[in-house]
Amino acid sequence: xxxQRVRNKVTSNSSLGWISWxxxxxxxxxxxxLGVVALIYxxxxxxxxxxxxxxxxxxxxxxxxxxxxxxxxxxxxxLKFELTQLGYRWVTQAKAPGQxxxxxxxxxxxSRGFRFVGGDEQGHLVEVNLVGDKIVGLRQTSGASIAVLRxxxxxxxxxxxxxxxxxxxxxLDDLPNGFIETLLAVEDxxxxxxxxxxxxxxxxxxxxxxRAGAVVQGGSTLTQQLVKNFYLTDQQTLWRxxxxxxxxxxxxxHYSKDEVLEVYLNEVFAGQSGKRAIHGFxxxxxxxxxxxxxxxxxxxxxxxxGLVKGPSYYNPRRHPKRATNRRNxxxxxxxxxxxxxxxxxxxxxxxxxxxxxxxxxxxxxAYMDLVRQQLKQHYQASSLSSHGLRIFTSLDPWVQQxxxxxxxxxxxxLKQRYSNIEGxxxxxxxxxxxxGELLALVGDYNxxxxxxxxxxxxxxxxxxxxKPIVHLAALETGRYSPNSIIDDAPIALPQPDGSLWQPxxxxxxxxxxxxxxxxLVKSYNQANVRLGLDxxxxxxxxxxxxxxVEQSIPAYPSVLLGAVEMSPLQVNQVYQTIASNGFYSxxxxxxxxxxxxxxxxxxxxxxxxxxxxxxSIYMLQHEMRLVASQGTAKGVYRYLPKQQKVAAxxxxxxxxxxxxxxxxxxxxxxTVWLGREDAKPTPLTGAGGALNVWGQLMQNxxxxxxxxxxxxxxAHYYLNRATGEAIPDKCPNGVWLPMxxxxxxxxxxxxxx
Amino acid sequence: xxxxxxxxxxxxxxxxxxxxxxxxxxxxYGPMVEDRSVQARPSERISATSSxxxxxxxxxxxxxxxxxxxKPQSDVPPxxxxxITAQPISKPIIAPPINQAAAAPLVQDKVxxKVxxKVxxxxxxASKQAVVEQLLADADQLKAQGKETQAVIQLQRxxxxxxxxxxxxxxxxALQLSLGEAARAEQLALKGLTLVPxxxxxxxxxxxxxxxxxxxxxxxxxxAKAIVExxxxx
Numbered sequence: 001x002x003x004q005r006v007r008n009k010v011t012s013n014s015s016l017g018w019i020s021w022x023x024x025x026x027x028x029x030x031x032x033x034l035g036v037v038a039l040i041y042x043x044x045x046x047x048x049x050x051x052x053x054x055x056x057x058x059x060x061x062x063x064x065x066x067x068x069x070x071x072x073x074x075x076x077x078x079l080k081f082e083l084t085q086l087g088y089r090w091v092t093q094a095k096a097p098g099q100x101x102x103x104x105x106x107x108x109x110x111s112r113g114f115r116f117v118g119g120d121e122q123g124h125l126v127e128v129n130l131v132g133d134k135i136v137g138l139r140q141t142s143g144a145s146i147a148v149l150r151x152x153x154x155x156x157x158x159x160x161x162x163x164x165x166x167x168x169x170x171x172l173d174d175l176p177n178g179f180i181e182t183l184l185a186v187e188d189x190x191x192x193x194x195x196x197x198x199x200x201x202x203x204x205x206x207x208x209x210x211r212a213g214a215v216v217q218g219g220s221t222l223t224q225q226l227v228k229n230f231y232l233t234d235q236q237t238l239w240r241x242x243x244x245x246x247x248x249x250x251x252x253x254h255y256s257k258d259e260v261l262e263v264y265l266n267e268v269f270a271g272q273s274g275k276r277a278i279h280g281f282x283x284x285x286x287x288x289x290x291x292x293x294x295x296x297x298x299x300x301x302x303x304x305x306g307l308v309k310g311p312s313y314y315n316p317r318r319h320p321k322r323a324t325n326r327r328n329x330x331x332x333x334x335x336x337x338x339x340x341x342x343x344x345x346x347x348x349x350x351x352x353x354x355x356x357x358x359x360x361x362x363x364x365x366a367y368m369d370l371v372r373q374q375l376k377q378h379y380q381a382s383s384l385s386s387h388g389l390r391i392f393t394s395l396d397p398w399v400q401q402x403x404x405x406x407x408x409x410x411x412x413x414l415k416q417r418y419s420n421i422e423g424x425x426x427x428x429x430x431x432x433x434x435x436g437e438l439l440a441l442v443g444d445y446n447x448x449x450x451x452x453x454x455x456x457x458x459x460x461x462x463x464x465x466x467k468p469i470v471h472l473a474a475l476e477t478g479r480y481s482p483n484s485i486i487d488d489a490p491i492a493l494p495q496p497d498g499s500l501w502q503p504x505x506x507x508x509x510x511x512x513x514x515x516x517x518x519x520l521v522k523s524y525n526q527a528n529v530r531l532g533l534d535x536x537x538x539x540x541x542x543x544x545x546x547x548x549v550e551q552s553i554p555a556y557p558s559v560l561l562g563a564v565e566m567s568p569l570q571v572n573q574v575y576q577t578i579a580s581n582g583f584y585s586x587x588x589x590x591x592x593x594x595x596x597x598x599x600x601x602x603x604x605x606x607x608x609x610x611x612x613x614x615x616s617i618y619m620l621q622h623e624m625r626l627v628a629s630q631g632t633a634k635g636v637y638r639y640l641p642k643q644q645k646v647a648a649x650x651x652x653x654x655x656x657x658x659x660x661x662x663x664x665x666x667x668x669x670x671t672v673w674l675g676r677e678d679a680k681p682t683p684l685t686g687a688g689g690a691l692n693v694w695g696q697l698m699q700n701x702x703x704x705x706x707x708x709x710x711x712x713x714x715a716h717y718y719l720n721r722a723t724g725e726a727i728p729d730k731c732p733n734g735v736w737l738p739m740x741x742x743x744x745x746x747x748x749x750x751x752x753x
Numbered sequence: 754x755x756x757x758x759x760x761x762x763x764x765x766x767x768x769x770x771x772x773x774x775x776x777x778x779x780x781x782y783g784p785m786v787e788d789r790s791v792q793a794r795p796s797e798r799i800s801a802t803s804s805x806x807x808x809x810x811x812x813x814x815x816x817x818x819x820x821x822x823x824k825p826q827s828d829v830p831p832x833x834x835x836x837i838t839a840q841p842i843s844k845p846i847i848a849p850p851i852n853q854a855a856a857a858p859l860v861q862d863k864v865x866x867k868v869x870x871k872v873x874x875x876x877x878x879a880s881k882q883a884v885v886e887q888l889l890a891d892a893d894q895l896k897a898q899g900k901e902t903q904a905v906i907q908l909q910r911x912x913x914x915x916x917x918x919x920x921x922x923x924x925x926x927a928l929q930l931s932l933g934e935a936a937r938a939e940q941l942a943l944k945g946l947t948l949v950p951x952x953x954x955x956x957x958x959x960x961x962x963x964x965x966x967x968x969x970x971x972x973x974x975x976x977a978k979a980i981v982e983x984x985x986x987x
Binding site for chain 1: 881884886887888903907909925929937941948
């Protein structure tokens with residue numbers, strides 16, 4: 001074949017001119033066909049991409065919205081914290097959404113409104129009156145009444161796809177006045193006049209750049225920029241150069257200027273946050289200013305528009321000076337084009353950048369672990385990272401912040417006090433007492449670090465934290481009351497291997513015959529083992545399992561002293577059940593999941609299951625309150641006022657490897673664990689370690705106490721501690737205890753002394 | 754003939770090449786494209802939880818029982834007439850003089866209960882009451898529109914704000930029962946019951962609800978017990 005062709009060429013040498021014409025014709029035909037094919041192909045691509053699912057959007061994870069109503073008890077500084085986190089601006093007169101104004105009695109808030117599940121919450125201008133940190137009045141400034149105001153929930157994280165591209169979609173209507181004008185003035189003045197490409201535009205840009213002495217305008221149109229970013233890769237290839245202009249033309253033919261502009265607004269690259277790429281002006285506004293784009297003022301708009309030229313070079317957080325210059329240049333261009341006056345220009349140029357602090361991609365890594373874990377059971381990973389789902393959680397940013405802070409500060413203090421606790425770690429769990437919702441999770445003593453989650457992934461022996469379960473099982477038999485007398489004499493049990501198990505009290509002493517409540521208050525090991533054996537180890541374990549501990553636990557007597565490994569999250573689940581009056585409800589994280597457009601996909605309903613009688617729980621709670629007021633947990637009152645009701649238990653394991661504290665007060669149930677990463681002994685008891693974190697945390701949470709509701713079958717009696725008999729209340733050294741009316745104590749009018 | 758053949762061959766080759774080129778360039782068009790449309794196939798792509806698919810029950814005996822109609826204006830006491838009730842007292846009340854001797858504990862107990870009956874106080878402060886009332890009204894409205902799940906969400910909101918208000922549990926339990934979630938309804942009613950030790954109308958209502966739930970669950974023994982209990986408070 002090749003030989004033939006060579007011969008052919010040689011022989012036709014004489015008729016060169018004629019043949020070359022044929023070749024030119026052939027080539028042109030081929031090119032034309034090629035061109036048409038390419039155009040058809042490009043056209044299909046353009047339309048497919050533009051009309052389809054344009055971006056894969058990460059799921060957005062929201063914290064719980066703060067509800068404001070008269071009578072709401074907040075923690076000190078909580079409302080201010082919440083508004084700051086939401087990017088509200090303090091002004092002298094609140095006139096627009098996202099503004100807040102201080103008043104003598106409190107504040108005036110112009111809320112933003114939000115699309116909640118079950119209905120939109122409108123933005124309201126409301127006056128909030130505060131006395132201390134209690135809301136004593138809430139009304140709209142228009143005079144209309146409002147019972148409850150829900151602030152918008154904080155966006156606390158996302159579930160990102162592999163490419164880590166993040167954006168918050170906006171529409172043209174969301175832009176503040178002057179935004180489009182500024183963008184077009186800088187990037188593409190003839191946008192509404194050209195056909196997608198603009199040779200004149202290129203020339204004019206060059207001229208403008210020469211006049212300004214710097215590159216203030218780019219040559220390519222917005223349409224071309226969009227084509228470049230949206231359809232083509234970053235590589236500077238010939239192919240790309242060739243098709244950019246025809247693509248821009250085609251885009252211009254198919255779609256209106258506004259449609260193209262809207263896609264541009266959402267596509268534009270505006271910065272980098274760690275691995276996460278910030279795309280679109282919607283997210284850029286949140287990222288740099290902590291505000292929705294609709295609230296931006298012109299100097300902020302100028303900064304965002306200026307950033308388009310080089311988001312990392314002009315990074316306002318890293319290079320504030322450069323960014324300010326760039327912003328001011330943009331403002332000058334606006335003035336040159338007569339869009340603003342010289343005075344306005346000067347005024348805007350004098351303003352600061354108004355940036356918010358940079359927030360980490362996920363400020364709540366431990367909590368997000370759990371969110372992901374729960375969602376994985378219900379949704380595919382690809383749905384979570386690409387459909388823009390909205391995940392509403394019960395995370396309480398205030399509680400989380402206080403928990404992180406208490407952990408970091410107290411662990412720091414302990415490390416200072418004791419030299420030999422290298423590698424001290426900590427975890428904390430906080431839930432809402434009556435709903436079982438998880439409010440905060442600390443998975444590392446240094447809360448921001450996302451590594452091993454010590455609240456979820458680490459199980460340690462729980463020690464004396466198990467004693468309340470022994471007591472509950474005892475009360476449930478109906479044979480025991482808080483005043484039942486238990487023997488605290490030494491005890492020895494043969495083990496399966498023939499050896500003897502001889503648990504001792506912490507103080508190595510025996511305390512003789514003591515009332516049952518005191519065995520919990522003072523955490524006597526010997527008495528509790530005796531009590532548990534009488535009730536039955538299996539009964540105690542059954543009670544524990546009904547309260548949410550799923551793993552199977554061998555029924556050894558050592559279980560009675562907490563030789564059971566549980567994670568802090570599991571411990572909190574058990575204490576949650578005690579706190580919510582014997583009703584188990586699984587600790588919940590996600591409230592609802594909706595599609596991007598608000599359509600509800602899942603609601604995780606509140607459900608309970610009664611696992612202990614009302615009477616037993618009432619008596620147990622009373623015992624646990626005595627632990628806090630006079631027993632091993634009384635150290636909490638170094639942090640809390642005397643009138644605050646606390647029911648709690650300390651826990652210390654063998655050789656003080658683990659320091660635990662779990663309990664509840666007001667609206668919150670909390671569990672704290674401290675221990676070394678390598679599980680070696682520490683100098684800490686439950687009261688010497690974890691108690692401090694718990695105390696500091698509770699100190700900073702809102703406290704409101706609903707009165708305990710006494711079951712009809714229970715009454716309080718004034719009793720002699722030693723004999724358990726009812727005595728006249730003028731007798732000294734008696735104790736008030738709740739008991740079943742059916743097992744009312746005998747009465748001794750002479751005090752029994 | 755020979756020439757024509759090669760030309761045709763070359764032309765074909767070129768066109769093929771062009772098409773191939775076009776195809777090669779394709780990947781660069783859409784590295785970020787996800788062709789899934791949420792709207793198009795939600796049930797297929799995004800598997801919803803079972804908890805979000807409430808079972809509508811229209812003809813259960815429970816749903817037709819008058820005692821559990823969860824309407825606010827109905828004659829069911831918990832939602833309508835009960836507003837003032839005794840506040841339970843957890844603090845021990847220092848009671849009778851000691852020389853009333855042997856019967857003291859019992860008397861003490863009676864005095865306590867007398868005091869309890871006498872202390873009249875609303876379950877909630879007026880302001881919180883207003884919030885709860887509004888949320889309950891919202892829930893009723895949503896339910897009337899057939900948006901049961903949304904109604905549940907509003908009631909859960911009320912439960913978080915006023916976790917000790919029996920009204921909320923009464924409404925939640927009744928709603929769950931009407932959705933066919935009888936086990937959930939029974940437990941919510943049991944929880945509600947622990948909040949109203951001295952409120953007969955509520956106790957009656959909750960026991961009726963428990964009975965209806967158990968009947969729905971086929972637990973006739975449990976139902977009989979609930980009927981006996983409810984009779985005590987009629």
